Amino acid sequence: MGALSHIRVLDLSRVLAGPWCTQMLADLGADVIKIERPGVGDDTRQWGPPFIPAAGSTGLGESTYFLGANRGKRSVTINLAERKGQALAREMAALSDVVVENFKVGALARYGLDYLSLKALNPRLVYCSITGFGQNGPYADRAGYDFMIQGMGGLMSITGEAEGTEGAGPQKVGVAMADIVTGLYCASAIQAALIHRDRSGEGQYIDMALLDCQVAVLANQAMMYLAAGEVPNRMGNAHPNIVPYQVFATRDAHLILAVGNDGQFKRLCDLLGRPELAEDERFATNRARVAHRSEIINILAKIIRQKSTDEWVPLIESQGIPCGRINRIDQALDEAQVKHRNMRTQVVHQGLGEIDILASPIRMSETPTRVDRAPPMLGEHTEEVLEELLEYSAGDISALRRSGII
Numbered sequence: 001m002g003a004l005s006h007i008r009v010l011d012l013s014r015v016l017a018g019p020w021c022t023q024m025l026a027d028l029g030a031d032v033i034k035i036e037r038p039g040v041g042d043d044t045r046q047w048g049p050p051f052i053p054a055a056g057s058t059g060l061g062e063s064t065y066f067l068g069a070n071r072g073k074r075s076v077t078i079n080l081a082e083r084k085g086q087a088l089a090r091e092m093a094a095l096s097d098v099v100v101e102n103f104k105v106g107a108l109a110r111y112g113l114d115y116l117s118l119k120a121l122n123p124r125l126v127y128c129s130i131t132g133f134g135q136n137g138p139y140a141d142r143a144g145y146d147f148m149i150q151g152m153g154g155l156m157s158i159t160g161e162a163e164g165t166e167g168a169g170p171q172k173v174g175v176a177m178a179d180i181v182t183g184l185y186c187a188s189a190i191q192a193a194l195i196h197r198d199r200s201g202e203g204q205y206i207d208m209a210l211l212d213c214q215v216a217v218l219a220n221q222a223m224m225y226l227a228a229g230e231v232p233n234r235m236g237n238a239h240p241n242i243v244p245y246q247v248f249a250t251r252d253a254h255l256i257l258a259v260g261n262d263g264q265f266k267r268l269c270d271l272l273g274r275p276e277l278a279e280d281e282r283f284a285t286n287r288a289r290v291a292h293r294s295e296i297i298n299i300l301a302k303i304i305r306q307k308s309t310d311e312w313v314p315l316i317e318s319q320g321i322p323c324g325r326i327n328r329i330d331q332a333l334d335e336a337q338v339k340h341r342n343m344r345t346q347v348v349h350q351g352l353g354e355i356d357i358l359a360s361p362i363r364m365s366e367t368p369t370r371v372d373r374a375p376p377m378l379g380e381h382t383e384e385v386l387e388e389l390l391e392y393s394a395g396d397i398s399a400l401r402r403s404g405i406i
Contacts, residue, residue: 002029003367007194010093011035011073012101012113014042016146016176017130017210019069020183022100025190026072027360027369030098033385034070034376035089038077038406041378042066054351054377062352067375071347071357075376076385077406084405086111091390094121098190102130105140115205125203126193128186134209144210146176153178153214158221161236170234182213243289244268244297247326248304255309257300258322262286267319272303349374382406 007030011022019034019042026032036042044066053061079085090112093099099118101108108114115127129135132144150156150172160171189206197203215222220241221232232240237256239245244259259265262285266278277283277299282292289296304312309325316323327335333344345359352374360369386392386406400406 001367002027002370003364004191005029005031005367007031007098008096009033009098009100010089010096012089012099012103012108013130014102015044016069016179017182017186017208018100018102019044020180021128021130021186021190022073023069023071024183024187024360025098026373027362027371029367029370032073033092033096033381033389034073034075035080035092036075036077036378038079038379038404041075041077042070044069045378052352052355055353062349062375062377067355067357070375071371072373073376074373074381074385075379076382077379079405080111080113082403082405084400084403086113088390088400088405089113090118090121092385093118093125095389096122096125097194098126098128100128100130100186100190104143105131105135119203119205123203124197124201126190126197126206127203128190128206128208130182130186130208130210132210134212135207139211146179146210147172149178149210149214153211154218154222155214158232158234160234162234162238165236168234178210178214181217182208182210185213185216238293238297241290242286243293244300246297248301250304250307250309250312252308252310254326255304255312256324256326257304257316258324260322264319264321265289268316268321271315271319271321272300274299274303345371347371347374350377350380379406 004025007025009022009025009030009032011018011032011034013019013022014036022032022034034042045063046060047065048060048063050064051061052064052067053059078088080089093113101113106114109117115129118125118127131140132149133139133142151170155177156170156172159173161168186206186208189208193204193206224230224232224240237247242260244257244265246257248255248257257268259268265283265286269275269278277296281288283289283296313323313325325331332338338344343359343361344356346354346356349355355374357371357374359371362369383397386397397406
């Protein structure tokens with residue numbers, strides 16, 4: 001049994017932030033019922049290539065984007081533009097513990113699927129709304145997407161090569177970080193609300209914004225400005241507060257060197273045959289090394305370039321100094337530690353057969369996470385859920401299909 005095996009989640013979200021949240025809840029054991037538009041589904045079902053064709057299928061196939069954010073869920077197709085579809089969703093919400101949605105501010109009120117409407121049916125409901133900018137404020141009515149939030153939220157200003165270097169300019173992160181971070185914050189908030197409900201018997205409303213979450217994870221970079229009045233700049237792969245803590249070119253590739261304290265720096269200098277560097281007042285402490293960054297980096301860069309990455313990694317690791325290769329994604333998934341931790345697993349997909357997917361990184365001794373349900377095909381579980389949850393008959397379901405409600 002998972003930690004959330006007693007929880008049912010009605011997932012009205014699409015694309016990434018909401019689905020990432022509900023995927024995490026599914027990993028923890030929750031029964032996540034994903035509501036999708038008949039014939040269309042989540043927007044990301046059309047996002048590709050690549051698409052993986054099902055055997056005998058003539059359609060696009062399954063989008064790898066969708067597969068990456070929807071493991072562990074059941075898919076039910078309901079036309080929420082129709083009154084009967086809205087009533088169906090309300091019936092399901094009345095029997096659920098959590099609702100997650102990412103519609104525009106106020107959009108679900110006209111369907112009777114907003115928090116106040118559903119709270120009247122189910123006072124214990126935990127309802128989480130996800131928008132770009134939150135439910136109030138001057139930007140509340142704006143649409144918000146990850147790329148623009150990374151820019152507005154400051155992340156792109158500190159990501160990319162430093163000014164004056166080749167290829168300089170702001171860069172987005174290689175995955176939709178604002179969406180993913182928001183999804184993780186949402187899952188945490190929902191679980192906190194469920195704990196509160198266990199004590200009080202009351203559900204509550206959760207207002208989550210991509211911009212809020214992006215700003216929140218600026219972490220030490222934001223504190224440089226808030227506490228010291230310094231606006232951080234792009235530094236490429238260097239760290240603003242630690243030296244040496246960056247990428248170095250080796251004879252054949254690159255190497256990440258992450259020296260976190262003065263003891264590690266001394267051992268590095270001994271290993272490189274330059275013990276005197278650790279005694280030099282310009283480099284003896286991290287504070288001094290930050291002040292003389294370019295000098296020490298130039299010295300180290302010349303030495304590290306003399307050997308290959310495969311030669312350096314075991315030598316540096318043997319001294320307890322953090323370092324590592326820069327893997328492509330295929331190499332990262334093939335790392336021995338990644339395999340040992342079962343971060344790559346297999347599930348049987350209704351249309352694709354056995355496929356490889358990522359697993360949850362959460363390790364719990366008594367209530368382990370589960371990945372026993374593949375990302376669903378569109379509408380795969382419509383009849384199952386209507387029969388099981390709402391006790392609809394085969395005739396009821398046929399009538400709903402004929403009228404285009406499901």
